[in-house]
Amino acid sequence: MNLTIRGRQCWALLLLFLTGWSLTLPAGSRDGWIAILIAAGLSLLFLALACVPAERVHGTLSSVFTGVYGRVGGMLILWGLCALAFWGLCMSSLSFVIFLRTVSEEMWPIWLIAVFFLLVVGFVAQGGLGRMALWAEPMVWVVLAALVLSLVLTLPDSEWREILPLLQNGWNGIAEETWYVLTVPFVECWFVIALLWGRSENTRPSCLAAAVTGGVLLAWTALRNITVLGQAGAQAVWYPTYTAAGLIEIGKSFQRGEVLVSGSLLLCSVARAAVFLCFLSDGVTQTLPSLSRRSVVWTAAVACFAVCVLAAGSTLDFQRAEVFYRMLLLPVLLLVAGITAVGALWRTRKQAQS
Numbered sequence: 480m481n482l483t484i485r486g487r488q489c490w491a492l493l494l495l496f497l498t499g500w501s502l503t504l505p506a507g508s509r510d511g512w513i514a515i516l517i518a519a520g521l522s523l524l525f526l527a528l529a530c531v532p533a534e535r536v537h538g539t540l541s542s543v544f545t546g547v548y549g550r551v552g553g554m555l556i557l558w559g560l561c562a563l564a565f566w567g568l569c570m571s572s573l574s575f576v577i578f579l580r581t582v583s584e585e586m587w588p589i590w591l592i593a594v595f596f597l598l599v600v601g602f603v604a605q606g607g608l609g610r611m612a613l614w615a616e617p618m619v620w621v622v623l624a625a626l627v628l629s630l631v632l633t634l635p636d637s638e639w640r641e642i643l644p645l646l647q648n649g650w651n652g653i654a655e656e657t658w659y660v661l662t663v664p665f666v667e668c669w670f671v672i673a674l675l676w677g678r679s680e681n682t683r684p685s686c687l688a689a690a691v692t693g694g695v696l697l698a699w700t701a702l703r704n705i706t707v708l709g710q711a712g713a714q715a716v717w718y719p720t721y722t723a724a725g726l727i728e729i730g731k732s733f734q735r736g737e738v739l740v741s742g743s744l745l746l747c748s749v750a751r752a753a754v755f756l757c758f759l760s761d762g763v764t765q766t767l768p769s770l771s772r773r774s775v776v777w778t779a780a781v782a783c784f785a786v787c788v789l790a791a792g793s794t795l796d797f798q799r800a801e802v803f804y805r806m807l808l809l810p811v812l813l814l815v816a817g818i819t820a821v822g823a824l825w826r827t828r829k830q831a832q833s
Contacts, residue, residue, distance in 0.1 A: 486681035488612035490689045491619035493671050496754055497693030498622060499747025500664040501700045502740075503574050504720050506713035507656055509642050512702040514656035519694020521657070522665035523687055525813065529672045530683040531820035535827045537677040540758075541765035547822030554766050556815065561762040563811065564670060565779060568755035569786045570804055572596060575748045576791045581717055582741070593787040599749055601780040604756035605773055608674050611753060618746060625743035626696060630703050632727045637706035660697075662805040664751075665690065669812045670758045756780070 484492075507514070536543050544553035576592045603611060646653065668690070675682050704719040707726060713719040724740040760775040790796050 484609065484612045484675060484679040486679070486685040488616045489675055489679045489682060489685040490692075492612050492615040492750070492754075493668055493686055493689035494619050494693055495615050495622060495747045495750040496668060496671055497664050497689065498626060498696055499744060499751045501626065501697055502720055502744040502748070503578055503718060504697065504700060504704070506704065506710070506716075506719045507659075507701065508648055508652060509705050509710045510646060510648065510653055511656055511705070512642075512698040513645070514653050515660050515698040515701055516694060517653065517657045518661040518665055519690055519698070521661055522668070522690050522694070525666060525816065526668060526672065526686050526690055527683060528820050529669050529816045530686055532823040533672065533676045533679065533682040535823040539765050540673060540676065540761055543676055543819065543823070546826055547819050557762045557766060560673075560815065561759045563808065564755045564758040564762070565783070566804055567667065567670065567808075568752055568759065568779065569783050569790075570801060571748060571752040571755060572600070572783050572787050573791055573797050573800075575745070575752070576787050577794065577797060578718060578721075579745075580791070582721060589791045590784075590788050593784050593791070596749070596752070597780045597784050597787075600752040600756060601776050603749060603753040604760060605776050607772070608678065608757055608761075611750070611757065615750060618750075622743045622747055623696075625739055626700070629724045629727060629740045630699055633703055633707050633723060636726055637703065638709070639706055641706050641709050642702065658809075659805070662809045664693075666809055666812050669816060671754050674754070674758055674761065 532543050536546065538546070540557060541553070544557045547553065548556055572593065575596050576589060579592050580587065580589060603614070668686070672682065672686055679685070700720055704713045704723050707723045708716070708719055713723075716722045721741055727739075756776060756779055759779055760772050763775045764770055764772050790800070
């Protein structure tokens with residue numbers, strides 16, 4: 480279903496993609512919230528660059544890449560990006576599986592969690608980006624309400640002295656944490672923007688607004704985790720956002736705040752994984768028209784399931800894969816975004832002159 484995606488839907492989809500990362504947000508240092516704000520600011524330049532093809536070229540992923548890089552070069556680059564999207568799908572799925580298995584104290588087997596998650600992701604991605612955007616528009620308000628409510632309700636438990644002294648590790652420590660956050664989740668947003676090329680209205684302002692909103696929410700979440708749990712307490716648990724939300728109590732009738740927060744944010748995890756799967760299916764079906772979207776989606780889901788079952792039992796392997804993923808993602812997407820933007824500008828100028 481090739482629907483035109485409105486600016487508000489674009490904002491909602493990108494914000495869901497960003498806020499889903501807050502559930503597994505690592506503790507970091509007491510200055511981590513500053514690093515997130517800096518990363519969000521830097522990401523505005525990258526996202527503006529990534530939006531250039533959406534404003535200059537109207538076409539599919541395949542037509543944009545073949546128009547800039549040539550037929551063979553465009554196909555090879557798109558296939559490489561599809562492979563990177565599959566890696567992102569595996570990382571998102573593994574993150575969900577490991578999280579749910581950890582907080583449930585290994586109540587459920589890995590294969591069952593992976594099957595449940597990938598079935599939901601597969602059905603969402605199979606509908607295409609248009610349906611995903613329609614789903615994201617109302618869902619983002621549920622997620623924002625749950626996240627903001629949890630942040631406000633934990634304010635009485637906050638000890639603001641925990642963030643002092645500022646810049647404890649100096650600017651070098653801030654730079655390292657900024658790189659970490661800039662890569663995931665902000666640079667990852669390129670996959671969302673690429674899917675919006677030629678399909679969305681007001682892509683640039685919507686994406687920039689989502690990055691600012693997401694950056695503020697992620698920074699506030701990191702700040703809350705430190706002020707509520709303390710730096711040592713936040714670093715002592717696997718998921719400080721989940722642990723801090725567990726302190727929420729509303730009378731005697733509601734004392735499981737982590738369920739409210741994690742339940743809504745897990746919807747964001749579905750959106751993140753579905754974006755990667757949607758990009759993969761679009762890229763493959765546009766270069767190989769003989770394949771159907773359904774076959775590509777479910778083949779990738781089965782392959783991702785195999786990865787989850789093999790790798791979810793080893794947290795160390797997951798952490799190593801995540802480091803390699805971040806190291807590869809930033810330079811590749813910066814290079815692709817820059818060259819594609821310049822190529823799109825040159826192409827439209829050439830067409831205008833002719």
